[in-house]
Amino acid sequence: MTVWKQLLIVCLLAAAGYGGFTYYQHYTTSDEDESTERPARPILVETAHVESQMMVQSVEAVGTTRALRSISIVPLVSGRIVSLEISPGQAVEVGDVLAQLDDRIAQADLAEAQARLTEQEQVLTRVRQLRETNAVSQASLDEVTARLAEANAQLDRMEQQLEDRTIRAPFSGVIGLNEIDLGARVDEGETLTRLDDLSQVIIEFSLPETLFAEIAIGQPISARSAAFPGRAFAGTVSAIDTRIDPTSRAFRARAIVPNPDGTLPAGMFMSLTLILSESENLVVPEEAIVFEAASTYVFVIVDDVAERRNVTTGQRQSAIVAINDGLQSGDEVVIRGLKRVRDGSQINRPDPTSETDQTVENGS
Structure with a gap:
């Protein structure tokens, strides 16, 4: 093959390569331009609005009820019971005979003491008359x-002994x-029955020492019992122990709960919710929060465009x-469809009037 033929072949190959490159560059650039000019499809998401809500910081505990006052009814003297005016569950008033x-x-x-006092009074009258002469x-x-003073004391003692034979509600x-x-x-000190003041009940419970600085007298509590499902009993903290148990690292406290109808008996197991603080906060559903590395953010919708916004979170409570x-x-923040949303994404919301079901999945 001559040199001229070789040069001709090289020139033809170069021309073909140049033409192919030019064709590829032209059509590829056109496709990219068309893709750039085509608007992005809006992302279908669900949203919620930031609202203000009262949030409660609380702690759970368990305790047992005690009567406000509880005593054993015992006689102060020995003797035979001739009258018994009590029955289980009976309500009595102070001073009632039991x-x-x-x-x-x-x-x-008592009659003998009264006679002796009368005698001593008469003797004193005669002696005073004789003393005048x-x-x-x-x-x-x-x-x-x-002797007259002694007779008075004896009479008081007999009256008290008679009174002690009548047992009354204190x-x-x-x-x-x-x-x-x-x-x-019955003998002196023998128990006849018990008397409980259940107009209020005391609930004694324990808390860890880490909460010692957060609890105070007067804080509200809510108590519940399995015996009364669905019912809560409100009360307040009435006493706080000054010592912490070195073994359990806990301290005791007491709450007082009004019980005017006597519903709660003494000795009942109770579950308590102690309200430590209440505050008004801006809240969002927890689904709206995105945690990424060291940042925490949400997507806020502004003019149908997603805007990434860093936030500082606080207390969590009931999915908020x-x-x-x-x-x-x-x-307005995004709560569904977050994985497809980027800063600046166009946003679309489900049409509540549409008959077509559109499901927005958080992970889609």
């Missing part, structure tokens, strides 16, 4: 006066189960999150 002991001997002792000495008058409350029957002989910084009340 039981009566045989008081015939006490009545006789110096018929008796001053020492005799002093001795009779002392405060208003509810009678427990009887421990003795009518006609039985408090926003401490970054949003304002009324802002």
Whole structure:
């Protein structure tokens, strides 16, 4: 092959390559221009608005109810019960007679003391008259006066012993189960029954020492029991222990709960919710929050365009999150379809009037 033929072949190959390159560059640039000029399709998402809501910081605990006042009814003297005016569950008022002991001997002792007092008063009157005429000495008058005082003291003692044979309610409350029957002989200090003041109940519970600085007298609590499903009993913290148990690292506290209808008995197990604080916060559904590396953000819709906005979150409660910084009340945020949304994306919302079901998946 001659040199001229070789040069001709090279020139033809070069021309073909140049033409192919020019053709490829022309049509590729046209396709890119068309793609750039074609508008992006709006992303279908679901949204929610930032709103203000009261959020409660609380802690859970368990405790047991106690009567506001609870005592054992016991006689102060021994004797036979001749009257028993009590029955289990009976409501009594302060001063009501609960039981009566045989008081015939006490009545006789009282009558004797009254007679002795009358006698001493008469003796004192005669001695005073004699003293006016110096018929008796001053020492005799002093001795009779002392005997009169002794007779008065004896009368007071007999009256108290008679009173002790009548057993009365020291405060208003509810009678427990009887421990003795009518006609039985009881000894001093033997329990007849119990008396509980259930107009209010005390709930004693324990909390970890980390909460010692956050609890205060007067804070509200809500108590619930399995015996009363769906019902909550409101109360307040009434006392806080000054010591922390070195073993459990917990401290005791007490709450008082009004119980005017006597619904709650003493000794019932209760679940408590202690309200530590209440505050008004801007909140969003927790689905709106995106965590990425060291940043936390949401997508805010402004004129149907997604705008990425960093936020500072706070307390979480019931599927909502408090926003401490970054949003304002009324802002619209994306809660579904987040994985397809980018800063600057065009946004479209489902048409609630459309008959076609459109499902927006958070992970799509």
